[in-house]
Amino acid sequence: MSAIKTPPPNKLLTFGLVSSWYSSNIGVLLLNKYLLTNYGFKYPIFLTMCHMSSCALLSYIAIAWLKMVPLQVIRSRVQFVKISALSLIFCASVVSGNVSLRYLPVSFNQAVGATTPFFTAVFAYVMTLKMETWLTYVTLVPVVTGVVIASGAISCHFNAL
Template identity: 35%
Template sequence: MKGEVLGAIIKAYTFVVIWMAVSISVILFNKWLLAYSGFPFPIALTMWHMSFCSAVGFICIRVLGLVKSHNMSTKDYMQRVMPIGVLYAASLWLSNSAYLYLSVSFIQMTKSLMPGLVYASGILLGTEQYQCSSAANMVLIAFGVVVCALGEANLVIKGLVQQLVALVFEAARLTLVQILMNARGLAMNPLQSLYYVSPACLLCLCVPFVLVEARPFFTEPPVMYPSVFIANALAAFALNLAVFLLIGKTSALTMNIAGVIKDWMLIFFSYAVFHAPVTRLNLFGYAFCCTGVGIYNWQKLQLLKKKALQKQREELGGKGGPGDAEAQRLLPNGASNGVGSPHGAKSEASKA
């Protein structure tokens, strides 16, 4: 028994380490490619990623048959997938553009806003219910990001705006995935996601590419090394699989907690690799953000525990049955009726 538990723990930590290593590598790779290698074309880079992912998805599903498709009609595809593709394209375009102006460390700090943005998006689109405790926690995280911005030595407003708008689009995308796909029994694994979402994203990226990057891209073509771009696309694909394995073998909550550790590592990697300045005010503000994210994750965990105990109580006899006393005993003080406890919050949305 102890051996099985130890093996499960080792396996979980292995997936966490793999995901962290691949994620850090991809972020630093993209930053180098866009800001230092002479290829300042974030839309073109994102289009290359989506082209590669579309090809991989098509080969795996239509040629090799490794995964079944959902066999969507054109109408379903336009109604369910295309809106997600539009938001995904905007999010990727703007977030990659931010690398031209902001340091990796500061970009990671701004990503602390994701839980709050997903929560706000869920309220607007009807998948979440407003709770004062959750809203107050999101304000705490937002305050930490403001402190980070005030302490940023090389803050560029254009890059900050691009990054914040990218986060808004990403939050809306995650909420739409929940509404248009998961709620209708069409949850996708990574290969299905590549097959369906990547072509939609690629198509949507063509518009900003023509309007923004096409002229400078073709007037003065950048030096392109095929091996570098193939390696970059493979790294992005590996990250997609690593995320799937991490959530599948552990949980989204584990990914959130590991993400905080990964972001701290990225801050120091950015300082070591790109010599991006990090001030004490930066670190203080980000520590403030991490506190808010930690409280948010703790609230989510408590909510999940409460729901599991309520389900167990219903299965063992319902209200007043023999399982009721056991469930009541396991619940923390005050959690049984939601008074004086964060269990009353109903937020389950964040996948940041």
């Protein structure tokens, strides 16, 4: 029995997708920061609603009309509850991030976000008692160290003002 071979990934397409994802994330972050601080917009939850609604609409178009990925159905109540919990947590995360933009510089917001892989690995261990490879933890130490150093520099800068 032979294995089904998948075609090699198109490197240009992969680069384009990663670049557009990265650019759109930066664009949303900077636009939210501008609206909340410079423009005086006072509704970070409304921005989150717009963000989530746009994602839902574009996802629907990509799935139902463009057939980019197959439609998946929810198979059980348990699966629905798990998806709902994940959705609520993600929404709370985006709301918190938008609210924080009123008080924090974008650079600090991004620096704190860079620690996400470290805390994900730690909490995954706490919740499942399954460790990542030692190399994973070792490679995350410089990231967290850099964030701590950058946060201290940002903090000193704002205390000086």
